[in-house]
Amino acid sequence: xxxxxxxxxxxxxxxxxYVAQFDEKSPIDQVQPSERNAYVxxxxxxxxxxxxxxxxxxxxxxxxxxxxxTASELGVTRRSDGKWVSCGGSICFxxxxxxxxAAVAVADRAVGVDVELLDNxxxxxxxxxxxxxxxxxxxxxIDKLPExxxxxxxxxxxxxKESVFKMxxxxxxxxxxxxxxxxxxxxxxxxxxxxSVVLSVVARRRRNK
Numbered sequence: 001x002x003x004x005x006x007x008x009x010x011x012x013x014x015x016x017x018y019v020a021q022f023d024e025k026s027p028i029d030q031v032q033p034s035e036r037n038a039y040v041x042x043x044x045x046x047x048x049x050x051x052x053x054x055x056x057x058x059x060x061x062x063x064x065x066x067x068x069x070t071a072s073e074l075g076v077t078r079r080s081d082g083k084w085v086s087c088g089g090s091i092c093f094x095x096x097x098x099x100x101x102a103a104v105a106v107a108d109r110a111v112g113v114d115v116e117l118l119d120n121x122x123x124x125x126x127x128x129x130x131x132x133x134x135x136x137x138x139x140x141x142i143d144k145l146p147e148x149x150x151x152x153x154x155x156x157x158x159x160x161k162e163s164v165f166k167m168x169x170x171x172x173x174x175x176x177x178x179x180x181x182x183x184x185x186x187x188x189x190x191x192x193x194x195x196s197v198v199l200s201v202v203a204r205r206r207r208n209k
Contacts, residue, residue, distance in 0.1 A: 112164055
């Protein structure tokens with residue numbers, strides 16, 4: 001895709017992730033459907049407008065590669081809780097962005113994705129913040145790790161929590177009460193362009209047939 005440096009990989013069976021870094025100075029065009037276009041244009045902050053635009057372009061690219069359809073052709077719409085979904089739900093996806101990095105997960109079942117710049121995790125997650133947002137088990141796990149590994153463990157745990165919330169939807173995110181252990185999950189640390197990010201995905205477990 002033009003103006004995007006894209007990486008994709010299958011992180012678990014039936015779930016593929018696309019991550020891209022976009023140029024904040026690149027012009028923004030229109031997207032489909034019109035509901036999403038209005039959402040993009042409503043952002044007054046240029047970075048936010050770029051995030052909303054480029055993550056949607058990345059979604060269209062992912063859907064075309066995996067399912068041969070665009071978001072508009074799938075009848076994608078926005079629910080009252082703010083989550084974008086496809087009509088019928090047979091093709092599922094999730095969106096995320098951090099700075100000028102966007103991520104999309106597409107799947108055959110409910111899925112959530114979260115991407116975070118490692119610099120943001122390092123800056124924001126002070127010990128008091130960790131105490132408010134992590135479970136006792138998670139804090140204990142991080143405390144037992146060597147100092148050099150703690151940032152990566154914290155980043156993976158936090159982004160998995162965000163992914164659970166994005167998969168389930170809703171308006172109230174309570175990090176300390178969110179545990180990703182009950183879902184299929186994976187986290188990767190990715191270098192894309194000049195950015196270092198953590199990328200996490202969670203998905204519903206398949207039912208045994």
